[in-house]
Amino acid sequence: MGIVFDIKRGGVKDGPGIRTSVFLKGCPLRCIWCHNPESQAAEIQRAVTTDEVCGREMSVDEVMGEVLRDAVFYRTSGGGVTFTGGEPMLQFDFLKALCAAARAADVHVAVDTSGYAPWDRFAELLPLVDLFLYDLKCMDSERHVRFTGVPNELILENLRRLDVAGAKIWIRCPLVPGLNDSDSDLAAIRAFTSALRNMEKQEICPYHPLGLEKCAKFGLASRYAEKALPTSADLARWRQVLCG
Numbered sequence: 001m002g003i004v005f006d007i008k009r010g011g012v013k014d015g016p017g018i019r020t021s022v023f024l025k026g027c028p029l030r031c032i033w034c035h036n037p038e039s040q041a042a043e044i045q046r047a048v049t050t051d052e053v054c055g056r057e058m059s060v061d062e063v064m065g066e067v068l069r070d071a072v073f074y075r076t077s078g079g080g081v082t083f084t085g086g087e088p089m090l091q092f093d094f095l096k097a098l099c100a101a102a103r104a105a106d107v108h109v110a111v112d113t114s115g116y117a118p119w120d121r122f123a124e125l126l127p128l129v130d131l132f133l134y135d136l137k138c139m140d141s142e143r144h145v146r147f148t149g150v151p152n153e154l155i156l157e158n159l160r161r162l163d164v165a166g167a168k169i170w171i172r173c174p175l176v177p178g179l180n181d182s183d184s185d186l187a188a189i190r191a192f193t194s195a196l197r198n199m200e201k202q203e204i205c206p207y208h209p210l211g212l213e214k215c216a217k218f219g220l221a222s223r224y225a226e227k228a229l230p231t232s233a234d235l236a237r238w239r240q241v242l243c244g
């Protein structure tokens, strides 16, 4: 059994093809811009302004029952299931059982991770996962601590090791104007990722302020109160420096 806080069907962003995303609760990071702050605590939570509850206990069979409803779409689109969070590696035994069940059902498996977990867990998942969606937030470890609550050495080391092991990787960069998007920040990410041999794609995830509303709903303190979206000039510069 594990705690799942959402299952979204029909997505096209979290990996190739049409996908179902399964959101596992709990995260060891505390990103100040987090768009899913209600996912951070490992336990089931109640909203303070509505009767909404975040998280419910589910078995592997129950989750797979939902996932397999769209099996025909996965086959026709080259899609599958994406396990995300929170940080899905936190509920490791549950995640591993889900990956094994999806693999047994011949469903493409992606794991969306912050990378902040012991290497042994990644090593155990390697034979069960087709694609890692891997966040890179800031290459400077001191600022990484300030932005996320944890240093980045383990994250970078796990990424190097996944790459050497031959895992297929899509890098995702959550970018927040004025925080982690200077030209030197982007150049440092680019220098790191250009040395990876198995990175298939590098994506930008622009800041959006959805987390603020969720903080209010669940009675959580928000540490970053910017309400504006990145401008089109921000997006153009990010693409040019990071991917151009």
Ligand code: SF4
Pocket (backbone or CB within 6 Å): 027, 028, 029, 030, 031, 033, 034, 035, 036, 037, 039, 040, 085, 086, 087, 114
């Ligand atoms: S890693 Fe993701 S879920 Fe965890 S705090 Fe950061 S943005 Fe939120």
